[in-house]
Amino acid sequence: xxxxxxxxxxxxxxxxxxxxxxxxxxxxxxxxxxxxxxxxxxxxxxxxxxxxxxxxxxxxxxxxxxxxxxxxxxxxxxxxxxxxxxxxxxxxxxxxxxxxxxxxxxxxxxxxxxxxxxxxxxxxxxxxxxxxxxxxxxxxxxxxxxxxxxxxxxxxxxxxxxxxxxxxxxxxxxxxxxxxxxxxxxxxxxxxxxxxxxxxxxxxxxxxxxxxxxxxxxxxxxxxxxxxx
Amino acid sequence: xxxxxxxxxxxxxxxxxxxxxxxxxxxxxxxxxxxxxxxxxxxxxxxxxxxxxxxxxxxxxxxxxxxxxxxxxxxxxxxxxxxxxxxxxxxxxxxxxxxxxxxxxxxxxxxxxxxxxxxxxxxxxxxxxxxxxxxxxxxxxxxxxxxxxxxxxxxxxxxxxxxxxxxxxxxxxxxxxxxxxxxxxxxxxxxxxxxxxxxxxxxxxxxxxxxxxxxxxxxxxxxxxxxxxxxxxxxxxxxxxxxxxxxxxxxxxxxxxxxxxxxxxxxxxxxxxxxxxxxxxxxxxxxxxxxxxxxxxxxxxxxxxxxxxxxxxxxxxxxxxxxxxxxxxxxxxxxxxxxxxxxxxxxxxxxxxxxxxxxxxxxxxxxxxxxxxxxxxxxxxxxxxxxxxxxxxxxxxxxxxxxxxxxxxxxxxxxxxxxxxxxxxxxxxxxxxxxxxxxxxxxxxxxxxxxxxxxxxxxxxxxxxxxxxxxxxxxxxxxxxxx
Numbered sequence: 001x002x003x004x005x006x007x008x009x010x011x012x013x014x015x016x017x018x019x020x021x022x023x024x025x026x027x028x029x030x031x032x033x034x035x036x037x038x039x040x041x042x043x044x045x046x047x048x049x050x051x052x053x054x055x056x057x058x059x060x061x062x063x064x065x066x067x068x069x070x071x072x073x074x075x076x077x078x079x080x081x082x083x084x085x086x087x088x089x090x091x092x093x094x095x096x097x098x099x100x101x102x103x104x105x106x107x108x109x110x111x112x113x114x115x116x117x118x119x120x121x122x123x124x125x126x127x128x129x130x131x132x133x134x135x136x137x138x139x140x141x142x143x144x145x146x147x148x149x150x151x152x153x154x155x156x157x158x159x160x161x162x163x164x165x166x167x168x169x170x171x172x173x174x175x176x177x178x179x180x181x182x183x184x185x186x187x188x189x190x191x192x193x194x195x196x197x198x199x200x201x202x203x204x205x206x207x208x209x210x211x212x213x214x215x216x217x218x219x220x221x222x223x224x225x226x227x228x229x
Numbered sequence: 230x231x232x233x234x235x236x237x238x239x240x241x242x243x244x245x246x247x248x249x250x251x252x253x254x255x256x257x258x259x260x261x262x263x264x265x266x267x268x269x270x271x272x273x274x275x276x277x278x279x280x281x282x283x284x285x286x287x288x289x290x291x292x293x294x295x296x297x298x299x300x301x302x303x304x305x306x307x308x309x310x311x312x313x314x315x316x317x318x319x320x321x322x323x324x325x326x327x328x329x330x331x332x333x334x335x336x337x338x339x340x341x342x343x344x345x346x347x348x349x350x351x352x353x354x355x356x357x358x359x360x361x362x363x364x365x366x367x368x369x370x371x372x373x374x375x376x377x378x379x380x381x382x383x384x385x386x387x388x389x390x391x392x393x394x395x396x397x398x399x400x401x402x403x404x405x406x407x408x409x410x411x412x413x414x415x416x417x418x419x420x421x422x423x424x425x426x427x428x429x430x431x432x433x434x435x436x437x438x439x440x441x442x443x444x445x446x447x448x449x450x451x452x453x454x455x456x457x458x459x460x461x462x463x464x465x466x467x468x469x470x471x472x473x474x475x476x477x478x479x480x481x482x483x484x485x486x487x488x489x490x491x492x493x494x495x496x497x498x499x500x501x502x503x504x505x506x507x508x509x510x511x512x513x514x515x516x517x518x519x520x521x522x523x524x525x526x527x528x529x530x531x532x533x534x535x536x537x538x539x540x541x542x543x544x545x546x547x548x549x550x551x552x553x554x555x556x557x558x559x560x561x562x563x564x565x566x567x568x569x570x571x572x573x574x575x576x577x578x579x580x581x582x583x584x585x586x587x588x589x590x591x592x593x594x595x596x597x598x599x600x601x602x603x604x605x606x607x608x609x610x611x612x613x614x615x616x617x618x619x620x621x622x623x624x625x626x627x628x629x630x631x632x633x634x635x636x637x638x639x640x641x642x643x644x645x646x647x648x649x650x651x652x653x654x655x656x657x658x659x660x661x662x663x664x665x666x667x668x669x670x671x672x673x674x675x676x677x678x679x680x681x682x683x684x685x686x687x688x689x690x691x692x693x694x695x696x697x698x699x700x701x702x703x704x705x706x707x708x709x710x711x712x
Contacts, residue, residue, distance in 0.1 A: 084596060085554070102534050190557065193590070197559075201586075207561035208568060208582050215562035217595035218554075 005046040006030040007037035034063040068094040084218035114168030163223040172220035246288035250295040270321045281333035289333025363459035369425030394432030484653040496529035539668040557590045567603040577615035584623040601676040604669035612638025632699040641689040650674040
């Protein structure tokens with residue numbers, strides 16, 4: 001059974017999260033301050049942390065940094081709307097994803113599943129991606145759309161692979177640039193834009209109503225989970 | 230004020246007056262054999278009159294005396310002596326002196342009048358300039374700077390200077406008299422103390438030396454009077470502006486309060502009612518009814534959330550805290566976020582998008598623009614009946630991106646077109662459902678305005694729906710790097 005630590009100062013929110021997450025078979029530990037949250041992390045060693053950025057005793061970003069000093073546990077932060085900076089900062093400090101407050105439980109559960117899955121899947125890498133329309137063979141490095149082979153340049157393929165292997169998870173521009181172009185290209189977000197556009201064109205994906213790659217403006221990209229489509 | 234000077238050409242006057250008799254003698258020399266001696270005196274007379282006209286009384290007299298002596302020396306018998314043999318020559322000489330005296334004085338007086346007139350014209354012109362440049366000033370510090378600059382310019386030829394007095398001294402002087410403007414005369418100048426619209430004291434000292442004549446002092450006084458007038462005008466305008474702003478703010482505050490009480494309480498009433506029904510009457514409700522009550526509660530809560538988001542946006546805009554964090558982003562990407570948020574609001578309406586591929590990127594604050602588009606879409610959904618569509622048409626026009634959002638609603642009466650972007654303006658007739666906050670389009674307009682664009686009604690008719698155009702300039706076209 002997976003254990004989730006909730007760090008939030010609002011008792012009602014902790015309660016609602018506890019009820020909804022317990023109903024899905026997770027075990028819940030909670031803390032109402034950042035300090036207690038860090039203590040619980042050491043004592044309970046949960047599989048996932050849901051961290052509110054607005055805490056009474058210390059800044060959520062600070063909690064995140066201190067947490068990352070000793071633990072690799074996946075973290076989902078709860079942030080307010082319209083604050084790309086805050087989100088990017090949290091993701092840079094090691095958060096795995098974010099959910100905007102107020103959120104529906106469906107959205108939160110999707111993020112929790114995605115983050116837990118990607119963390120568990122570190123040992124067993126799947127051999128291919130297949131949703132009935134799109135097939136990506138990780139071994140042969142081929143992409144098929146509706147049984148038709150589509151040509152991808154190596155870098156396009158690498159980008160698609162990176163996204164597809166983290167379904168439902170936000171991948172920041174910085175992360176993708178660093179991973180595909182190297183640390184000297186962190187500012188060249190237009191590279192990424194051009195490649196995403198080309199991949200979308202090849203997959204027949206409408207940017208305004210994407211089926212595969214979703215943009216979070218100012219933050220990064222997300223490969224849409226099969227279940228969310 | 231050098232341009233008002235009377236004595237600048239004095240030396241030239243004396244030189245001219247001294248040279249003229251000798252020049253006349255040269256001219257007369259060839260005529261000595263032909264004309265009678267007495268006639269030659271007429272030449273001298275002419276020369277003296279013209280000197281009198283050109284210069285002033287004293288040089289003219291000097292010229293007359295010299296003329297008499299040269300005439301006497303060169304032409305009267307016995308020649309080359311200062312003796313006079315004939316009596317008529319003495320008369321000629323005396324007449325010459327008399328005429329010179331009279332015409333010289335007349336001419337000089339005329340000249341002085343003309344000079345005075347010119348000076349007064351110049352002075353009038355300068356005053357006009359002063360008044361004009363002072364009336365262009367909008368605040369106190371600008372006024373002081375402008376005034377000091379002009380005075381320094383005018384009196385640059387004289388021992389005149391303007392100095393800024395220490396703040397403490399100014400404050401003390403003003404507090405002693407409890408006035409906002411104070412002019413004190415000293416032996417060597419004036420001191421002007423004033424405190425501006427923000428109660429910031431400012432002191433100026435106008436110092437002048439002994440050469441600063443009465444006329445210049447009068448001019449300085451006039452300038453100071455004009456400055457005082459301009460000063461009170463600036464203060465008055467400021468106060469009026471301030472009062473107007475206060476009044477508008479007050480109106481906004483009351484509008485905001487009434488909007489809050491209505492728009493917060495309506496969804497809360499629904500939520501409280503629905504949930505209390507679920508808790509108190511669980512046994513008498515069917516499964517479908519329970520679900521309906523729950524989904525109503527959720528919808529109202531989401532509406533409340535959107536409303537609060539708008540209030541927050543509005544507060545930011547109102548307090549001037551709308552800081553743009555521009556980044557390059559595709560309009561289709563912004564649109565996708567807005568559509569994602571719109572999805573739960575759709576009630577059988579469809580959204581059709583027409584968007585050309587390969588649009589240039591926008592350099593905008595994505596979250597704000599998304600909110601602006603979302604607000605218009607939310608409106609469109611509210612006014613579009615079930616089964617009808619909302620059309621989004623994106624086009625490029627020169628350096629601008631146009632996003633046209635068309636609903637299938639009942640339309641807006643023409644006279645209300647310009648007002649729908651005003652804060653708290655809602656249409657109570659013509660729409661089927663109430664529920665507008667009167668904030669969404671105002672926020673949209675402010676956000677677009679901050680990006681150098683605007684929102685406008687393109688058309689609105691009962692059978693065609695309403696089309697709202699959002700215009701955003703591309704500003705800098707994005708340089709697509711070759712990868």
